[in-house]
Amino acid sequence: MWELVKAIVVVSLSLAILLAFLGLLYWLTGFLPKRWQESWRAWVFLFPAALAMVVGLLIPAIRTLYLSLFNDTSNNWVGFDNYLDIFQTRGTRLTVFNSILWVTAGTAITIIIGLAVARYADGMRGEKVAKSAIFIPVAVSLVGAGLIWTFVYAGPPFDNGLLNAVTGSIPGLPDSMGGDGERLWYLERGFGPFDPPSSAPGFNTFLLIVIFIWAQAGFAMVIFSAAIRGVPDSLIEAAKVDGATNRQVFYRVTLPYIRGTVVTVTTLTMIAGLKAFDIVAATTGGHFDTSTIANEFYQTKFVQGRNGLGAALAVLIFVLVIPIVIMNRQAQKRAEEMMGA
Amino acid sequence: MTTTAVPEPAVTEAGAPVLAPTKIYKQPVGRSVSTSLSSGWGKFLVWGLVALWIIPIMGLLVSSVRPETDVKTTGWWEWFTNFHVTTANYKAVLNSGSNGDNLWHFFLNSLEITIPSVMLSIGIATLAAYAFSWMQFPGRDWLFVATVAMLMVPLQMALIPMLQLLVNGEIFGVHVLPLERFDITTTIYGVWFAHVCFGMPFCIFIMKSFISALPKDIVEAARVDGAGHMTIFWRLIVPLSVPAIAALAIFQFVWIWNDYLVALIFTARENAPITKQLKDMTGTRGQSWHILTAAGIVAMILPIIVFFSLQRYFVRGLLAGAVKG
Numbered sequence: 077m078w079e080l081v082k083a084i085v086v087v088s089l090s091l092a093i094l095l096a097f098l099g100l101l102y103w104l105t106g107f108l109p110k111r112w113q114e115s116w117r118a119w120v121f122l123f124p125a126a127l128a129m130v131v132g133l134l135i136p137a138i139r140t141l142y143l144s145l146f147n148d149t150s151n152n153w154v155g156f157d158n159y160l161d162i163f164q165t166r167g168t169r170l171t172v173f174n175s176i177l178w179v180t181a182g183t184a185i186t187i188i189i190g191l192a193v194a195r196y197a198d199g200m201r202g203e204k205v206a207k208s209a210i211f212i213p214v215a216v217s218l219v220g221a222g223l224i225w226t227f228v229y230a231g232p233p234f235d236n237g238l239l240n241a242v243t244g245s246i247p248g249l250p251d252s253m254g255g256d257g258e259r260l261w262y263l264e265r266g267f268g269p270f271d272p273p274s275s276a277p278g279f280n281t282f283l284l285i286v287i288f289i290w291a292q293a294g295f296a297m298v299i300f301s302a303a304i305r306g307v308p309d310s311l312i313e314a315a316k317v318d319g320a321t322n323r324q325v326f327y328r329v330t331l332p333y334i335r336g337t338v339v340t341v342t343t344l345t346m347i348a349g350l351k352a353f354d355i356v357a358a359t360t361g362g363h364f365d366t367s368t369i370a371n372e373f374y375q376t377k378f379v380q381g382r383n384g385l386g387a388a389l390a391v392l393i394f395v396l397v398i399p400i401v402i403m404n405r406q407a408q409k410r411a412e413e414m415m416g417a
Numbered sequence: 418m419t420t421t422a423v424p425e426p427a428v429t430e431a432g433a434p435v436l437a438p439t440k441i442y443k444q445p446v447g448r449s450v451s452t453s454l455s456s457g458w459g460k461f462l463v464w465g466l467v468a469l470w471i472i473p474i475m476g477l478l479v480s481s482v483r484p485e486t487d488v489k490t491t492g493w494w495e496w497f498t499n500f501h502v503t504t505a506n507y508k509a510v511l512n513s514g515s516n517g518d519n520l521w522h523f524f525l526n527s528l529e530i531t532i533p534s535v536m537l538s539i540g541i542a543t544l545a546a547y548a549f550s551w552m553q554f555p556g557r558d559w560l561f562v563a564t565v566a567m568l569m570v571p572l573q574m575a576l577i578p579m580l581q582l583l584v585n586g587e588i589f590g591v592h593v594l595p596l597e598r599f600d601i602t603t604t605i606y607g608v609w610f611a612h613v614c615f616g617m618p619f620c621i622f623i624m625k626s627f628i629s630a631l632p633k634d635i636v637e638a639a640r641v642d643g644a645g646h647m648t649i650f651w652r653l654i655v656p657l658s659v660p661a662i663a664a665l666a667i668f669q670f671v672w673i674w675n676d677y678l679v680a681l682i683f684t685a686r687e688n689a690p691i692t693k694q695l696k697d698m699t700g701t702r703g704q705s706w707h708i709l710t711a712a713g714i715v716a717m718i719l720p721i722i723v724f725f726s727l728q729r730y731f732v733r734g735l736l737a738g739a740v741k742g
Contacts, residue, residue: 079530080525083605087533091540098544100648117646122442122560125545129567131588132614136578137570139589143577152420193466196459196728208466208725212474215724216717217675219692223699223713227476227493246708248490290470322456351571352700357695373573378682383577390573397569 107224133370135400137394144387158388167187168385170365170390171276177277178349178368179217179400182285182292186345187338189289190296194304195326207301218291222358225287229261229359248334274365281366287355292348303334336411343404350396369393469571481506481710488707506711520691520715527674527690529605534612535669539662540619541613542626547650549621550629551636567618575615576682583607583683601683608683612673620665627661630653651709660730667731671720691716 098120105116120125147154162168185281193210197203213221228235243249244257253268254261265271265278272278307330315325331338353370356362367390377386451489471547479493484503491499510520548554549561581587583601586594601607631654639649655662677692695716724731 077525080529083529083533087536087609091536094540098487099647113660117555118525118548118552118557120703121544121548121552121646121650124541124691128541129564129583129616132610133567133570133575135425136582139578139581140574142589165429179445184608192459194461198455200460200463201475206463206467209471211724212721213470215675215720216474217673217677217692217695217720219677219696219699220675220713220717223695223709224473225478226699227480227710234706235482235490236488238472238492238494241492241494241589256612290473293470333454357677370571370573374678374681377577387577390571390576393571394569394574394723402568 079410109397116135138185140387140390142382144391148382148384150383154384158384159392160390161385167367167388170277171362171367171369172367173275174277174281174367175350175396177281177351177368178285178288178352179346179396182288182349182352183342185285186289186292186296186340190300190341191338193297194300195330198301198376199302207297210297212341213291214294214298216291216352218287219358221287221291225290226359229283231260231262232258255270262366263361265365271297276364280360280364284352284355284359284366285349287359288349288352290315291347291355296345299337299341300334302414303337304330309331330352332414336408336415337409339411343400347397348399350393350400369396383386425541430737460630477710477713478705481714485707488710493524505714506707509708510711510715520712522689522693523694524715525688526684526688527692528607529688530608530612530671530680530684531673532606534609534673535607538613538616538620538669539624539665542617542624542656544650544660545621545659546624547646547654549625550631551649551654552646564618564621568622570618572615572678576678577621579611581609581616588701599665602683605684605686605688608680608688611679611683612676616669616672620669623665623668624658624661628658631657637701643739661738662677663727663730667723667727670723674720 100124100144102117103122105113105120108116143150144158145155147157168183173398188220192206197206198352206403216224227236228238231240238256240260241252243259246255249255251259252266253259261283262280266279267279270279297364311329311333312325315329320328351370352368353374354369356366356368357374362368362375366399367375369392373386373393376382377388427712477495479496480488482502482504483493483496484501487496487499487501488506512519515567545564549557578589581590582594582728583596586592588597635653636649639653644652674690675692676690677696680690680693681696684690689697695709695712698705698712
């Protein structure tokens with residue numbers, strides 16, 4: 077407890093010192109020629125933030141880019157070898173495919189569920205309860221989410237896995253789909269007739285994505301709900317007067333109207349999927365072919381101590397963010413054009 | 418990233434935008450039932466999803482109050498037929514003295530990391546947001562675009578060099594700070610610094626979208642009356658921005674509390690936050706299911722309370738960032 081009080085006192089003091097320092101700098105700008113004053117004062121206000129971003133983000137990002145062109149001990153220039161390595165080694169190549177599955181399937185299902193709840197719960201009896209329930213996981217840390225789902229996916233030697241209890245109680249379900257109630261869900265890549273080649277993501281990766289969907293859908297739902305509220309009642313009433321069904325109203329009026337919001341949330345969810353690390357670390361640790369790029373980055377750099385390959389994996393995350401952002405801009409533009417028309 | 422889907426914040430008579438304290442789950446007054454898109458099977462779908470969403474959490478909650486042998490040998494759903502309640506698991510995680518499992522210690526660590534990081538990042542971001550909104554300087558728009566572009570840079574891009582800076586005092590391989598004499602990861606300063614830096618673009622972005630939307634008239638009126646930037650900032654901008662500051666504080670609080678990656682790299686065992694401890698317990702005490710369940714609930718309870726008690730502030734803030742863009 078004392079430590080906490082101390083921490084808060086320390087941070088309050090440092091904020092006070094920082095502000096006093098900025099105040100002093102601001103006062104000094106009074107001695108500058110008039111035409112310089114305004115911009116120097118702006119820099120006083122910007123100084124701490126600029127310092128944090130340049131020292132904490134910009135320089136490190138450039139440095140990572142630079143390190144990714146060197147070997148694992150950062151003393152020999154290797155060009156793009158680290159990047160080639162990622163795609164030439166089966167393990168790391170698979171993590172890229174896994175991440176792509178997180179970004180595509182994970183996001184698609186999250187958005188559909190978020191939209192479905194926002195749509196069908198709107199005006200429903202018990203709406204508040206239902207939406208709160210879906211929202212709870214957003215407040216839970218992803219490590220906590222991994223723990224929660226471990227109680228769902230647990231398998232032998234433990235008898236307390238919910239999923240095994242469910243599949244085990246379905247008569248006639250083949251063992252390859254958990255029919256014996258003894259399946260090791262985190263370990264097995266296949267599922268029933270689905271038997272992925274060793275170069276493709278397995279079913280266990282999808283099970284981790286389920287945790288991601290569970291953790292993210294509430295966020296999408298809340299934003300979509302607010303956006304649906306923003307659709308003018310007059311528009312919906314007009315459509316209904318014209319004889320449109322609920323379904324038509326949703327697809328022809330509501331969805332186009334909130335398109336911009338859908339695009340934004342999709343982008344945010346995709347980026348979150350690309351950075352998926354906590355869930356993987358808290359469940360399989362990336363074993364059994366379930367690793368993602370972000371998890372592989374951590375393992376490579378901070379467990380194996382390989383600077384070059386680790387940096388290249390970090391850069392790869394960044395490189396994959398770029399098309400997502402570009403897609404967002406284009407879709408956003410189209411949405412705006414539609415609204416303008 | 419603009420959209421017209423969400424109305425602008427309500428404007429008071431004085432002209433200052435306020436974050437309307439509307440409950441998100443409440444229907445706005447005057448909404449007729451006829452505009453609802455709900456339907457028969459849609460309700461089934463929603464309640465089905467609610468069940469899917471709640472059951473895993475139920476499992477953890479129920480398990481956390483079951484006796485050790487029950488947790489280890491039977492599924493939590495059997496609690497309903499084989500009803501035993503105990504607080505032993507909670508006592509075990511909260512009172513196990515100094516043997517390293519005392520979760521209370523890590524709970525306080527989390528607060529020690531979270532509260533100062535939130536205060537620092539919001540304080541610094543508000544200053545910058547004011548400069549971006551109401552001060553004139555060459556390259557202002559360009560710099561703001563650069564700040565927004567930083568939102569794209571994933572945390573992972575900055576981790577390795579940040580660690581080199583905090584542990585060896587190196588920037589780009591050049592030794593600048595004498596940090597190698599002590600291990601900064603055993604203090605809380607390293608993790609504060611990391612959180613403040615990594616969260617800065619987002620905080621500036623949110624604060625700027627709010628502060629720049631404040632009415633021009635009052636700022637100019639203050640200028641005409643001879644107020645300098647410092648006065649305007651303290652007397653006008655900060656008080657008017659309280660709703661946005663509250664929203665951002667809630668968001669940052671939950672985000673930093675739930676963070677695992679930054680904590681994993683920038684904290685040592687004794688100053689680790691509760692998420693890191695929870696993960697470590699999952700690894701080292703994978704067999705102690707009963708302990709894990711209680712630990713999980715303890716780690717989750719605060720952000721859930723924060724979110725649900727302050728949701729009206731939070732959701733407005735979220736909308737400012739994610740929707741209004």
